[in-house]
Amino acid sequence: MTTWYDVFLVCPKCEKAFKGTSIGSCGYAGKDSDFYPQYWGANPLPHFVKVCPSCNYADLPNKFKQGTPGQDAPREKNLPCWRRYELVAETHRQQGASTFSLAQTLHRAAWGARAVDGDKAKEQEFLQQACELFEQALREDGVPTEPDDLRPIITYLVGELYRRTGDRETALKRFAKVPPMLKGVEKLDWLQKLVESQTALTQESPSEKSTKG
Numbered sequence: 246m247t248t249w250y251d252v253f254l255v256c257p258k259c260e261k262a263f264k265g266t267s268i269g270s271c272g273y274a275g276k277d278s279d280f281y282p283q284y285w286g287a288n289p290l291p292h293f294v295k296v297c298p299s300c301n302y303a304d305l306p307n308k309f310k311q312g313t314p315g316q317d318a319p320r321e322k323n324l325p326c327w328r329r330y331e332l333v334a335e336t337h338r339q340q341g342a343s344t345f346s347l348a349q350t351l352h353r354a355a356w357g358a359r360a361v362d363g364d365k366a367k368e369q370e371f372l373q374q375a376c377e378l379f380e381q382a383l384r385e386d387g388v389p390t391e392p393d394d395l396r397p398i399i400t401y402l403v404g405e406l407y408r409r410t411g412d413r414e415t416a417l418k419r420f421a422k423v424p425p426m427l428k429g430v431e432k433l434d435w436l437q438k439l440v441e442s443q444t445a446l447t448q449e450s451p452s453e454k455s456t457k458g
């Protein structure tokens with residue numbers, strides 16, 4: 246169950262104070278095949294990032310200064326969840342964030358479009374952007390290998406994002422890369438099973454873009 250409370254923040258860019266919502270607790274029951282946590286209760290995803298209502302500066306909550314509780318501070322704007330994460334990605338891009346970090350933020354924009362906004366077109370747009378950036382991060386050795394080697398997981402994820410955006414052929418190619426990466430890695434048994442089930446799903450069912458016929 247999701248609980249939340251008001252926070253008073255000061256924008257690091259325009260120095261204006263505003264009121265936002267912070268998450269006290271939340272939980273989830275399972276995950277989508279692209280790792281979106283299926284939260285129960287109110288969806289906390291929009292509130293994991295903050296957007297200044299005065300200048301649209303957007304970032305993680307800990308990048309804002311603490312404000313003094315006051316009645317006259319404006320509340321955060323009611324933006325679509327995908328837009329909140331898109332704005333955070335813009336901030337991080339200007340700050341020179343890594344390709345991998347940008348991919349994660351834009352993937353969350355896609356989750357927001359799916360689970361909060363119900364906007365299929367925006368979900369597809371951000372899944373595609375995230376997919377390209379995750380692939381680029383893999384190519385450029387930009388995927389973390391410590392403390393855990395995330396490369397097998399991200400290789401699977403790239404396949405899954407291709408599948409979700411209708412490119413079954415490339416999805417299967419990416420899935421096929423994963424099992425050789427898992428040889429001798431016992432703690433990723435769950436990933437092996439996921440790759441097998443998503444490969445079967447991709448082979449059996451027509452993609453969303455070719456459901457007619």
Ligand SMILES: [Zn+2]
Binds near residue numbers: 261302
């Ligand atoms: Zn501001």
